[in-house]
Amino acid sequence: MMMRKQVLLLLLFLLFILEGTIVPWLLPGSWQNILTPNLVFIVLLFVSIYHNRHTALVLGIIFGMLHDVVFYGDMIGVYSLVMGFTTYIMGFIFRIPRAPMPLMMTVVILGSLLFDSMLYAIYRVFSLTQVSYDWNLLHHILPDLVVHFVFGLIIYVPLRKQLEKIARRGKKEKAA
Template structure:
């Protein structure tokens, strides 16, 4: 079980590396700033729904912080805060081990909007951007939303199976002790 958990963390790490190195080559030039998918965050959303919201919170904080530190332009903490808070909130509302596909997709759509919304609010708060919410929404939040949705559909079956195995065993062992 510890093995499986390690694989989950390794998967998140590899996704983080792919986000920064391979995705920019796949996105067409004109769409470079418009499609900025947060693949790590989507996997964390799956953990929030099928696993536990506290795990999702910690994963979100850690991987957000790594992103902040590696791509440190002006400020540290925005990604960490946005990822941690939004995955915790989505877990708090939707956490259900038996959630079917439509519910999970709703979580991905809402979560993606929430994440980009928090990021935009933070950058506006610190005067790091002066684009309006309407512009940001059409410019990169909507394209991101579509990419996130497609990515979630692709990983839904394998990831859910793995997470269910991971958490069913943990829940069973907890019941044995009780």
């Protein structure tokens, strides 16, 4: 039981590292300025739906903070707030045990849209970006959405199995 949770944490950390190191090399040059895949976030959406939204909230805040501190450009706390909030809200709205695949993919799409839009909104409020939302939507948010969707499809089967195992064991322990 505990083992699986630690593996999940390690997996998230590994994904975070891959995001900054390997992923840019996998993308063709001209796409590197457009796509900003956030793989950790997608995994957290799965955690939020299939395991527990409170766990997802805490993990979102922790890994968002990690992202903020390591890539500290303008300010700290943006990713932390957005990742925590979005995963929690998504888990809060879709409170369905054993959600089927189309529903999960809807969550990925909505979550991805909400995530990038919130990021844009915060940067806009602090006037760190001047581009219009329409432009941003077309050039960053939608391409991101496609990558997130494909990544969600790839990890759907293995991740759901593992997460449901964690959830089931958690329930058993509570019952005992």
